[in-house]
Amino acid sequence: MSFLTDDDYDVQARAAILAVLETGSLSRANAESMAQEEITSYLRPRGYDVAAVFSAIGDSRNPLIIMYMIDMALYHLHSSLAGRAIPKNREDRYRAALEWLTQVNHDKLDPTLPKLPVPNTDPSWRFGNNGQYSVAW
Numbered sequence: 826m827s828f829l830t831d832d833d834y835d836v837q838a839r840a841a842i843l844a845v846l847e848t849g850s851l852s853r854a855n856a857e858s859m860a861q862e863e864i865t866s867y868l869r870p871r872g873y874d875v876a877a878v879f880s881a882i883g884d885s886r887n888p889l890i891i892m893y894m895i896d897m898a899l900y901h902l903h904s905s906l907a908g909r910a911i912p913k914n915r916e917d918r919y920r921a922a923l924e925w926l927t928q929v930n931h932d933k934l935d936p937t938l939p940k941l942p943v944p945n946t947d948p949s950w951r952f953g954n955n956g957q958y959s960v961a962w
Contacts, residue, residue, distance in 0.1 A: 827854065827857060828857070828861060828879045828881075828886070828891075828894065829857055829891065829894060829895065829898070833891055833895060834895060836892075836895075837892075837895050837896070837899065838895075838899055843902075846899070846902040846903060846906070847902065848906075850905050850907075851901060851902055851905035853898065853902065855901075856897075856898040856899075856901040856902045856905075857894065857898045859897070859898070859901050860893075860894045860895075860897035860898040860901060861879060861894060863897055863926075864890065864893065864894060864897070864926060865879075867926035867927065867929060867930045868926070868929065868930075868938065870930060871929060871930060871932065872940050872941050872943075873938045873939065873940055873941070874938075874939040874940060874941045877939040878890060878938055878939060887936065887937065887938055889925070889936060890936075890938070893921075893922035893925060893926070896915075896918040896919055896921070896922045897919055897922050899915055899918075900915050900916070900918070900919035903915050
């Protein structure tokens, strides 16, 4: 099941535009998959639970992730059309999505997304195999 639904696209692209875009060499499912992986690559290093982010359904999905994923998928669909220039608004929205993801990745923004649990580790480290002479840090 895809993270995005047909209704999600109604805000940014009419069905007629999507039909034209899908005549290119890239399908909507592939474009969404590319966009999801792009988003994942920015969020995962910051400890966000991307599996939970993209398995959410309905109203529990983050609206910014929906918006930016659509922007990215539409950009990829436009770029797959040979001989056609990508509309400026598509490029602008794609760059805005990348800028937002970069700011999240650099810890300048903290979106409301699920984080991976922090492992509870023992703060002391022991070196050596002889308990009598091991060093605790």
